[in-house]
Amino acid sequence: MTNKKTRIFSKKRVPLIILETITVLILASLWYVGRLGNNFRVVTSGKCYRSGQMSYKEICKAISQYKIRTIVNLTGIHEESWYLEEVKAAHEFGVKHVDIKLSSDKLPSPKEISGLLQALQNGPYPILIHCKVGADRSGLACAIYRNIIENVPLEVAVKEQLTWRYGHIPIGPTHAMDDFFDLYQQTNKGKGLASWIIEDYPSLYANRK
Numbered sequence: 001m002t003n004k005k006t007r008i009f010s011k012k013r014v015p016l017i018i019l020e021t022i023t024v025l026i027l028a029s030l031w032y033v034g035r036l037g038n039n040f041r042v043v044t045s046g047k048c049y050r051s052g053q054m055s056y057k058e059i060c061k062a063i064s065q066y067k068i069r070t071i072v073n074l075t076g077i078h079e080e081s082w083y084l085e086e087v088k089a090a091h092e093f094g095v096k097h098v099d100i101k102l103s104s105d106k107l108p109s110p111k112e113i114s115g116l117l118q119a120l121q122n123g124p125y126p127i128l129i130h131c132k133v134g135a136d137r138s139g140l141a142c143a144i145y146r147n148i149i150e151n152v153p154l155e156v157a158v159k160e161q162l163t164w165r166y167g168h169i170p171i172g173p174t175h176a177m178d179d180f181f182d183l184y185q186q187t188n189k190g191k192g193l194a195s196w197i198i199e200d201y202p203s204l205y206a207n208r209k
Contacts, residue, residue, distance in 0.1 A: 039134030041166060043142050044150065047125050050142050050166075052134030056085035062128060063093045069124040072116070074131040074141060076101025096124065104136035105173030107180055110202040117197055120145050135167030140177045148194045154181065183208075 038058055040051040049066055053075075062068060071090055077083070077099050090097040098119045102108050108116070120127075120141075129145070131137035139162040146157035158181050162168045170178045187204060188196050 039138075039167060041134070043129075043145065043161070047127070048142065048145055048149075049126065049128045050134055050138040050161075051128065051130045052138075053082050053130065053132055054086070055082070056089055059086055059089045060093070063089060063095055066126055066128070068093075068095055068126050068128045070096040070098065070119070070127040072098045072100060072119050072127060072129045072141065074100055074102045074116075074129065074137040102131070102137045102140070104131065104177065106176050107183075107205060107208070108140070110197075110205050113180075113197055113201065116141055116144065117148070117194060120149055121194075133167055136162075136174045136177050139163070139166060139168045140180060143181070144193065148192075154184070154193060 038052050038054045040049065040054075040058075040062065043050055046067075049062070049068070051062070054062065059071075071086065073083075073086065075083075087097055089095070098115075100112055100115045100119065102112055102116070127145075129138055129141045143154070143157040143161040146152040146161065147154045152160075158178070162170065162177055162181075168174065168177065183201075183204060184193060184196055187200060191200065
């Protein structure tokens with residue numbers, strides 16, 4: 001009788017065990033692609049890093065550990081505590097703090113993208129680039145960084161930085177990040193990305209609106 005009850009109990013437990021296993025796998029996958037945690041990644045050791053929003057403690061640790069000298073926040077100015085803590089940490093460590101408001105679901109405006117270009121060109125380095133999750137806008141910015149600052153071929157830079165491994169899924173609205181580079185490839189006529197951003201992108205952006 002006891003063995004029969006044990007078998008019945010075990011059968012009832014099977015679906016629960018399967019569900020628990022699936023849940024663990026999903027959570028592990030989300031952590032791996034950066035959808036859990038701050039999604040901190042090394043772009044180029046000693047020079048460029050990327051992440052999502054971080055707590056005061058996390059950002060202080062990152063500044064200290066990686067000798068960060070510039071933080072580029074791609075979500076714009078906010079009144080929330082995370083932003084105030086980030087600005088506070090930057091001030092305490094003497095780190096330059098740059099605010100640029102990009103959207104993850106639309107092409108950046110010429111003003112926004114030229115502001116990003118200026119921040120990347122001016123430094124100082126090492127630099128930390130972050131958005132909310134560290135997947136889409138950070139991917140766009142770091143691909144630009146890799147191409148313009150480090151002269152990495154654009155296709156390689158985009159493949160490295162706009163990737164599912166960091167949480168970027170090029171389906172739906174966030175495909176706008178990929179659309180920016182597609183537009184460049186279609187219209188650059190041999191011009192480098194930095195020159196194209198300054199000289200050609202404003203009119204192309206205006207015509208697409």
